[in-house]
Amino acid sequence: MKRLFDYLKSQWKKILIAFIALILVDIMQILYPQYVRKAINLIKSLSTDTDKSYWISVLWHYAFIMIALYLAVAIFRLVYRWFLRTVAVSYDHQLRMAIMDKYLSFSERDLQKFDIGDLMSRLIRDTRSVRRFIMMGTIILVDLAVLGGMTIVTMVSMSPYLTLVSVPPMIILTLFVLWAGSYMQKKFKVMLELFGEMTERVRETAVGIKVIKTFVREDFFMKLFEQINDRYIGTGVKLFTLQSSFWPLSSVVVGLSLVIVLWVGGDMVMSGKMDIGTLVSFMMYINMIAWPMLSVGMFITVYSMSKSAIQRIDEVLTYEPEVKDTGTREIEGVSNITVKDIKDDIVLKGVSFSVSKGQVLGITGPPGSGKTVLMKYLPRLWQPGDGMVFVNDIDVNDIRLASLRRHFSYVPQDPILFAGTVRDNIAFARPDATEEEIIWAAKMACVWDDIQALPKGLDTVVGERGITLSGGQRQRVSIARAFLAGKDILILDDPLSAVDTHTERCIIKNLKEYVAQHSPLTIIVSHRIPAIHWADYVLVLEGGKVLEEGTPEELAERDGLYSRLYRYQMGGDVE
Amino acid sequence: MKLLWKYVKRYWIWAVLGVIGMFLQIFFKLINPYLIRILIDQYILKNDFVGATRMMYLILGFTLGVGIPLIFSSWAINVLTFKVMKDIRMDMFRHMMRQGLYFFSKTPTGVIVTRITNDVASVGDVLAGSIPAIVSDVFIITGVWVFLFLVNTKLALIELVFAPIIAILAIGFGRWLRDLYSHIRDVRATLNIKSQEILSAIPIIQVFVQVPRIRKDYEKTSLEYRNSLFKAFFITDIFNALSGPVLKTSMQATAIVAGGYLILRGSSTIGDVVAFLTYINYLIEPIRDIADKYTMIQDATSAIMKIQRFMNENWYIPDAENPHTGRPEGYIRYDNVHFAYPGTKKEVIRGVSFEALKGKKIALVGFTGSGKSTLLNLALRFYDVNKGAIYVDDIDIRQWKKDDLRSGAAVVLQEPFLFKGTIRDNITLGRDIPLEKVIDAAKRVHAHDFIKDLPNGYDTMVLSGGANLSVGQRQLISLARALVHHPSILILDEATASIDSETERLIQEGLEEVMKGRTTLMVAHRLSTIREADKILVLDSGRVVEEGTHEELLKKRGLYYELYMLQWASGQ
Incomplete structure (x- = not known):
């Protein structure tokens, strides 16, 4: 207030x-x-x-x-x-x-x-x-x-006496309005609850349809829905009858005041105590005062x-x-990211690593090991504790948010697309990008063929108001977006989870090429060994801790989870 | 509108009663100024006390009496409206439940819910609100003119000059306002959509530092909304000013001046003028809120269209003619099954064949999107296959009576389905099963222990989605449900959620109890469940790529081995 x-x-x-x-x-x-x-x-x-x-x-x-x-x-x-x-x-x-x-x-x-x-x-x-x-x-x-x-x-x-006799019904009216107002509000709440219950019935029936159909219990759920409908009618008819006759009914009370004026005033006119003009204007005043009286209820x-x-x-x-934007330091360019013993109350139990510009860090591990969470702390999408994450040896919490995030190209695990055209989405971080640049990014992400097959190519609207792209397509558009953004830091969180082996190879090949040309600081999270085996250094996470680390070659030699996965996944691959 | 008529027709008597009540109410209201005129001219101005008193009783009677037809008609209209709303809702609900699973996967639950609840409600608003309002407006306008002519024909003829002005105001401005308000609605809808889009993409907006750009775009829409509100409201104000003060006062002033002339000529009375002043007030009322009425009708039309479209959806999977009836024994066979979701070309199941002998357990494993769940959905004919066939007891399931086929099966899903109702209803799904049998089933899956400790035992209310039960308890209830229905086929989509090991053990034991002697098709995640399977099918991109028992598959060092490494073997 x-x-x-x-x-x-x-x-x-x-x-x-x-x-x-x-x-x-x-x-x-x-x-x-x-x-x-x-x-x-x-x-x-x-x-x-x-x-x-x-x-x-x-x-x-x-x-x-x-x-x-x-x-x-x-x-x-x-x-x-x-x-x-x-x-x-x-x-x-x-x-x-x-x-x-x-x-x-x-x-x-x-x-x-x-x-x-x-x-x-x-x-x-x-x-x-x-x-x-x-x-x-x-x-x-x-x-x-x-x-x-x-x-x-x-x-x-004009006439104290006439006022005295004609105003009481109006006061009664005001009280009636107040009472009815609070009564109706109470009933409305009941109605709202019943409506909510009805909504919930429809929702839960739609959600449970498979079970209902399997057990062939459609009739029972019809019955439940009918019950709530009957209760809704019961309260509804009463409330809405009162509600829709409420205003006209109050005009009945106003009418009663008018009749009193006419009756008493008529008497006065006949006995010469009042003229007819005064009587008529008095009636107009009664009409006039009714509105503010009625509006008391409305106001409430x-x-x-x-x-x-x-x-x-x-x-x-x-x-x-x-995340509060309280940091003031600015950074120009990125030379390294250092993570020191990061812990949180969700999954991380102390992870440390350091990556420099031009290096590629690969991270792998079973689901729930904390890989994605770890990535979210780097651009402060989630808030890390003080003294845990550093860029150019400056605590990220001391850096102005925009100045920090300006350096990230991020491919999130769940590829969020913004409603709009495919073009808008690829050029999301760089709305001024040229057609060639957009096509280049799409080709780099191995999604260009898919885009060309869409009804309007780059200008196809995606999302709720347009075409639904498949999970793999969304993922690759999200990769194209990151390529086009072209920032100093490139984070790919499980970028290959929804693509087939052929596309996977295409993307990895282009990714290597991109890294060779632009040498960004790259972090790739994946459970696919081919996606990380070319990295300079690899972390294997498990339960929020580093289980194994080293160069991929070392890890492949050592007898651990990485080497087991490597032997299987890379077995048929010729590098 | 035809749709609406179909339902209203059923309750025509209520509609007739409502209209009669409305007519009486307006008649009562309009008769009073006429009586007041007589009162003034015949009694007050002639100082006839007795006559005046008699007249006053009559006026009082009509004034208070108006309440009776008023409440009566409003009641009749609301009864009609609520009955119609219920009928529409029940029909939509029934229609929804007839639909095949595809309907539910392509229509977001929120949309289904909105159609059945909110859209029907806006139809109700029109039925109880705008339609009666329009009918009453017509009654009032006609009635007032009738009374004006009854009171004083000459004066009425003079006032008739204003009739075209009223008509032009109402129609011209009415259209204009309708357009303005529908623009507001469009902008508000855009604002809604943009809000939702932004809210669901916030991390991306933040990490690519696009906050300023997105904000500016949103501000543009918000400003457009503000400006369109401004404009529409201002035009409304002008309209109200013209129809209220200006028009009304001009008509009243005319009544006074012209009335004066006529009185001088002896062809009018003071009572006539007073009556005219009141009638003119009544005449202005119907054109107020005209934009509201237009918008409400528009809302309803679009709601009715949406309902109509909903009712026209048809993804019903029909039974064959003379379908096979009876109870399935549980021998399932997939024969070169191909399947693509309706409207798509890409096959998600590409030639799967296998058989599940009666009482055997088949586990399906594979990465997300490999087609495991789809394969389960086909077994009970939630979808029809595109090529190949599925046989139950050597009869193509398309020849089975759907209800009979499904009655012989039970599902236990990852997310147990619980609805608002008693524990007992949740187990029996409202079927008439004696309590002892329910308790017996609950005991066998270890659900009885926690149920008997609940405040009302088996009559305890479960909240929607089972919100007042733990994840494990929900699972146990769904197991009891499966058991109490004595299926010969069990479809199991095992939960991944991790629960404490004690509950885990109870569920595991419950599951074994339920599977005992039943043909089971399952998507399993727990190693212990998979090991129990008689046969494991490894799926990749809609094909069975490996097949065998756990040990056999591990030895193969194929896809199953990779899955095993990733999901269960880490840290070992």
């Missing part, structure tokens, strides 16, 4: 203008019935013996004032809505960008603490609630104070919705991401 108030304070000029315009609108709305009153009294006094032309000119006069008043109302209403909207809609955008900035600083581990749908609803739905609150909340509050207050004052000044709904929205937004805005 504080964030919101600070923002509103910074926009005080616009809000002030809006308030003034809003108050003017309210005043003019209150003046209007007074002219109706005068006009009606005038009409009433008309008779055949009056000087017609004089009366008619007076009548026209009133008519013009009425129209002029409402034109002014229209204009000032546009003014206040314009200014309030500027404040509200701009905040909506600002808030969304602030949230997005936060998300962009989240590590995978931070993201896993939230549900993706939940994160998204904060960006769009919750910001919308806040926007509505700024807009509607202010209008309702001002209307209640100004329009409500001034109308009552005017009514009292809008407020409670926006309150929880603001809380949810605050939750992410105040969330401390795992």
